[in-house]
Amino acid sequence: MEGVDHLASERSRAQFDVEEMKVVWAGSRHALEVSDRISRLVASDPAFRKDNRTSLSRKELFKNTLRKTAHAWKRITELRLSEEEASRLRFYVDEPAFTDLHWGMFIPAIKGQGTEEQLQKWLPLAYKMQIIGCYAQTELGHGSNVQGLETTATFDPQTDEFIIHSPTLTSSKWWPGGLGKVSTHAVIYARLIIDGKDYGVNGFIVQLRSMDDHLPLPGITVGDIGMKFGSGAYNTMDNGVLRFDHVRIPRDQMLMRVSQVTREGKFVQSNVPRQLVYGTMVYVRQTIVADASCALSRAVCIATRYSAVRRQFGSQNGGVETQVIDYKTQQSRLFPLLASAYAFRFVGEWLKWLYTDVTQRLQANDFSTLPEAHACTAGLKSLTTSATADGIEECRKLCGGHGYLCSSGLPELFAVYVPACTYEGDNIVLLLQVARFLMKTVSQLGSGKKPVGTTAYMGRVDQLMQCHCAVQRAEDWLKPSVILEAFEARSARMSVACAQNLTNFANPEEGFLELSADLTEAAVAHCQLIVVSKFIEKLKQDIPGKGVKEQLEILCNIYALFLLHKHLGDFLKTGCISPKQASLANDQLRSLYSQARPNAIALVDAFDYTDHFLGSVLGRYDGNVYPKLYEEAWKDPLNDSVVPDGYQEYIRPMLKQQLRNARL
Numbered sequence: 001m002e003g004v005d006h007l008a009s010e011r012s013r014a015q016f017d018v019e020e021m022k023v024v025w026a027g028s029r030h031a032l033e034v035s036d037r038i039s040r041l042v043a044s045d046p047a048f049r050k051d052n053r054t055s056l057s058r059k060e061l062f063k064n065t066l067r068k069t070a071h072a073w074k075r076i077t078e079l080r081l082s083e084e085e086a087s088r089l090r091f092y093v094d095e096p097a098f099t100d101l102h103w104g105m106f107i108p109a110i111k112g113q114g115t116e117e118q119l120q121k122w123l124p125l126a127y128k129m130q131i132i133g134c135y136a137q138t139e140l141g142h143g144s145n146v147q148g149l150e151t152t153a154t155f156d157p158q159t160d161e162f163i164i165h166s167p168t169l170t171s172s173k174w175w176p177g178g179l180g181k182v183s184t185h186a187v188i189y190a191r192l193i194i195d196g197k198d199y200g201v202n203g204f205i206v207q208l209r210s211m212d213d214h215l216p217l218p219g220i221t222v223g224d225i226g227m228k229f230g231s232g233a234y235n236t237m238d239n240g241v242l243r244f245d246h247v248r249i250p251r252d253q254m255l256m257r258v259s260q261v262t263r264e265g266k267f268v269q270s271n272v273p274r275q276l277v278y279g280t281m282v283y284v285r286q287t288i289v290a291d292a293s294c295a296l297s298r299a300v301c302i303a304t305r306y307s308a309v310r311r312q313f314g315s316q317n318g319g320v321e322t323q324v325i326d327y328k329t330q331q332s333r334l335f336p337l338l339a340s341a342y343a344f345r346f347v348g349e350w351l352k353w354l355y356t357d358v359t360q361r362l363q364a365n366d367f368s369t370l371p372e373a374h375a376c377t378a379g380l381k382s383l384t385t386s387a388t389a390d391g392i393e394e395c396r397k398l399c400g401g402h403g404y405l406c407s408s409g410l411p412e413l414f415a416v417y418v419p420a421c422t423y424e425g426d427n428i429v430l431l432l433q434v435a436r437f438l439m440k441t442v443s444q445l446g447s448g449k450k451p452v453g454t455t456a457y458m459g460r461v462d463q464l465m466q467c468h469c470a471v472q473r474a475e476d477w478l479k480p481s482v483i484l485e486a487f488e489a490r491s492a493r494m495s496v497a498c499a500q501n502l503t504n505f506a507n508p509e510e511g512f513l514e515l516s517a518d519l520t521e522a523a524v525a526h527c528q529l530i531v532v533s534k535f536i537e538k539l540k541q542d543i544p545g546k547g548v549k550e551q552l553e554i555l556c557n558i559y560a561l562f563l564l565h566k567h568l569g570d571f572l573k574t575g576c577i578s579p580k581q582a583s584l585a586n587d588q589l590r591s592l593y594s595q596a597r598p599n600a601i602a603l604v605d606a607f608d609y610t611d612h613f614l615g616s617v618l619g620r621y622d623g624n625v626y627p628k629l630y631e632e633a634w635k636d637p638l639n640d641s642v643v644p645d646g647y648q649e650y651i652r653p654m655l656k657q658q659l660r661n662a663r664l
């Protein structure tokens with residue numbers, strides 16, 4: 001039934017103002033207006049059609065992406081879209097492309113690591129897309145270990161140039177998105193060598209392809225690294241391989257904000273910390289956290305709407321069957337993911353603030369908050385991407401068999417999303433960075449140095465090591481102070497236990513390696529505390545709209561108590577709560593699921609996603625799932641003919657053979 005809203009009765013049950021919740025989700029009324037307008041612009045433009053991606057060959061897929069990016073750029077310039085609008089447009093086009101790396105990493109790398117003159121020279125070209133750039137750091141042999149990169153940039157004082165060279169096979173740049181077939185330029189990371197001395201890894205701008213005919217410049221070998229996980233999915237991206245054979249670039253193409261090489265070949269370290277060479281990664285990790293809430297909310301929107309449409313069992317006297325969303329098991333799998341999507345949204349907002357703050361401080365030569373910014377971006381990137389990748393897969397299962405169909409949108413979403421657990425830092429490697437930061441914090445507690453920011457709670461370590469959870473009734477778990485104390489105590493106790501265990505090793509580095517699994521668990525506990533505490537902080541703000549704050553409180557409590565339930569071992573082992581209190585938390589969680597149930601559809605409507613963006617028959621706004629699912633099946637190229645291609649060659653002879661055998 002076209003035009004009928006099959007989810008209307010669900011929507012009428014909502015106990016809050018959905019339009020106001022949309023504002024909270026978008027971040028502001030202005031952000032909602034921009035997002036809403038641009039998403040509809042993209043959805044109504046046939047050039048941005050994406051429902052045929054999974055049936056295209058790699059070459060068709062890639063060319064299709066080139067066409068879309070060119071069309072997107074045309075619309076951006078024709079409509080004179082602002083930077084914010086243009087970035088929303090790329091987001092809603094929803095197709096990984098070289099432009100992600102151009103805008104997301106190449107430009108930020110120049111901005112963060114270039115001098116004033118370098119910004120003036122390169123940024124106007126990049127902003128007008130007169131050059132297209134990528135971020136070439138990872139090599140065949142080294143990704144996580146950036147200090148282990150092998151590409152060299154040797155200064156030649158005779159010509160005032162650097163000679164960029166790939167000395168080994170393993171030094172080949174490997175993975176950079178946009179490198180394979182498109183980029184004209186790259187920021188590459190290479191070891192700086194002057195007079196035979198190695199000054200470590202630095203960034204350099206290198207032209208790769210001719211601006212006339214796009215052919216690689218002399219000394220450069222470049223290509224695509226091949227098909228990746230999932231049909232369609234990330235294969236729209238030309239992740240590339242790159243080798244240099246003594247390629248010369250002018251000296252002023254070394255990014256020189258952090259360190260400089262003079263005309264005489266003298267290495268000068270400026271007063272900014274060397275770690276700023278890693279600054280682009282901090283920036284991108286922060287954007288990836290914000291993106292996690294988008295990907296998770298998208299999967300949750302599909303699974304929630306479909307769970308309200310889908311009915312199985314429970315029919316009494318020929319009446320309707322039960323909506324699967326009414327099963328407690330479905331709620332206990334789905335609602336924590338819904339709550340996580342909101343939690344990641346708010347922690348992403350906060351992280352953006354933290355990043356802006358640290359950037360302003362760096363400009364004023366205040367480097368004091370850089371270690372915390374690194375730990376927070378690394379840890380939250382790890383936590384949110386792992387939870388989102390798992391969450392998308394859980395949403396697929398929540399949709400039963402139909403979730404496995406590409407028309408559900410979930411397989412492609414998963415395939416595109418899952419590398420987020422690896423790119424921009426492997427999630428375990430990043431947790432180990434957080435653990436280092438925590439161990440440092442604990443070791444300094446005795447020295448009188450007061451921990452600040454997200455580790456401020458460690459300053460109350462004596463109290464947190466001894467406190468007893470005050471919960472006596474299930475409702476006590478609704479108090480933010482109770483939740484916070486339990487999460488702070490768990491995190492502090494896990495970190496302190498690791499720090500104490502480390503003292504058993506004569507060599508601290510050896511101890512760190514031996515205890516690394518425990519250390520990552522302590523890091524997860526700390527990061528979960530950050531997410532919970534930022535959600536609680538958000539609720540202290542003035543949030544207008546009927547029932548909006550109440551719904552967010554329910555979601556915040558679901559998020560926290562779900563984590564407590566999932567990591568019960570930590571809470572019990574560290575003695576933060578008793579088994580009885582754990583069981584009360586579980587009772588409270590069940591009650592919270594019942595409170596969320598009537599609002600579930602409205603809570604996913606608040607994401608304000610168009611059907612085009614969702615790209616899912618199961619997640620349609622109108623809930624008209626079955627006719628569309630049926631219709632979609634017939635569009636498959638296999639159904640172009642009734643009798644399949646190959647029948648004469650393979651099926652018929654086999655059937656005939658069976659017939660002959662039967663007659664014998």
Ligand SMILES: CC/C=C\C/C=C\C/C=C\C/C=C\C/C=C\C/C=C\CCC(=O)SCCNC(=O)CCNC(=O)[C@H](O)C(C)(C)COP(=O)(O)OP(=O)(O)OC[C@H]1O[C@@H](n2cnc3c(N)ncnc32)[C@H](O)[C@@H]1OP(=O)(O)O
Pocket residue numbers: 095096097100101103104105135137138143144145146147177275276278279281282284287288291370371374416420422423424425426429433436
């Ligand atoms: C594509 C569209 C579809 C979907 C995309 C979805 C979402 C994306 C949305 C938006 C993003 C926009 C654009 C991007 C698009 C897509 C992303 C695609 C690709 C991603 C590209 C990449 O992957 S680029 C390569 C990334 N590589 C890594 O992350 C490497 C990881 N390794 C490291 O970071 C480091 O080597 C290390 C930290 C693990 C170890 O370094 P090192 O050996 O030097 O470290 P130490 O441990 O000895 O540390 C020394 C001290 O330095 C401190 N430190 C380390 N790192 C930093 C940092 N970044 N900032 C500040 N300080 C740092 C460390 O703490 C130590 O300090 P001490 O005080 O203890 O000495």
Ligand SMILES: Cc1cc2nc3c(=O)[nH]c(=O)nc-3n(C[C@H](O)[C@H](O)[C@H](O)COP(=O)(O)OP(=O)(O)OC[C@H]3O[C@@H](n4cnc5c(N)ncnc54)[C@H](O)[C@@H]3O)c2cc1C
Pocket residue numbers: 101135136137138141142143144145174175176177234239419422423424425426427428429432516
């Ligand atoms: C889709 C995609 C896009 C990418 N885009 C880019 C790009 O544009 N530019 C770019 O430069 N790079 C890019 N990369 C590369 C990416 O950044 C690296 O793959 C990533 O940083 C992980 O490094 P690795 O591959 O060396 O993993 P490895 O470090 O080899 O990881 C292998 C395993 O070893 C474990 N491990 C490694 N070190 C440790 C340790 N110290 N302790 C414990 N365990 C450890 C890891 O947890 C993992 O399980 C991309 C990668 C992908 C998948």
